[in-house]
Amino acid sequence: MDIRVVAFDHPDxxxxxxxxxxxxxxxxxSEDETPMDPAEFAPPRGLFLVGYLDNVPVASGAWRAHDGPAPTFWPGDVEVKRMYVVESARGRGFAxxxxxxxxxxxxxxxxxxxVLETGTEQPEAIALYRSSGYGEIPAFGYYGDLPESRYYGKDLVRD
Structure with missing residues (x-):
């Protein structure tokens, strides 16, 4: 898979x-109603990535910077959004x-x-995050009060 940086509003x-x-x-x-401003996903405070297989878009993922307020977010945090792999490309390690x-x-x-939020109806996402070193963190954001929401975080830089 070839992963490329694209704009939030890129057709792919x-x-x-x-x-x-x-x-x-x-x-x-229902759809995810989390507020997202396209500008949040533009460098240097954000990034949107698309994965291509034979020039066909098959996966996406993005992050946006969050720098507070504590204890929800800490200086240097990013929130992962829009992790997705098309059904025909699943099970191949692309996520x-x-x-x-x-x-x-x-x-x-x-x-x-x-940091990120996912839900109980996405067991494969939960398994991916747990197996990638993510641990549970306190709830945050738009769906913070829903019992089916799950929240994970992972330190990227150790002091």
Whole structure:
């Protein structure tokens, strides 16, 4: 898989985000309504990545900087959003590769910790994050009060 930086509004990013929204509807009954400003995903305080297989977009992932307030966010945090792999490309390690690239680019941008939210209807995502060294953290954000939401974090830089 060839992973490329694209703009939040790039046609391939938009296509994959529309597909992940359909996945949320299938699994949870509605789209993800978390507020997201496209400017949050522009360097240097954010990044949107698309993975290509034979020039076909098959995976996405993004991060946006969060620097407080504590205890929810700490200086140097990034939040991962829009992790997705198209159904026909699942089971080939693309989500793990995308997550690793998100972490690598966050460190390169001087960020220190990754945080994210997922849900109980995404057991494969929970397994990916746990097996990649993510631990449970306190709830935050738009879905912070929903019992099916799960929150994870991982330190990227150790003092």
């Amino acid at each position: 990013a938009a296509k994959l985000m529309a597909e992940v929204q359909l996945e949320y509807v299938r699994r949870y009954g 793990r590769a995308m997550l690793a690239e998100l972490e690598r680019t966050a460190v390169a941008a001087g960020r220190r910790r990754v």
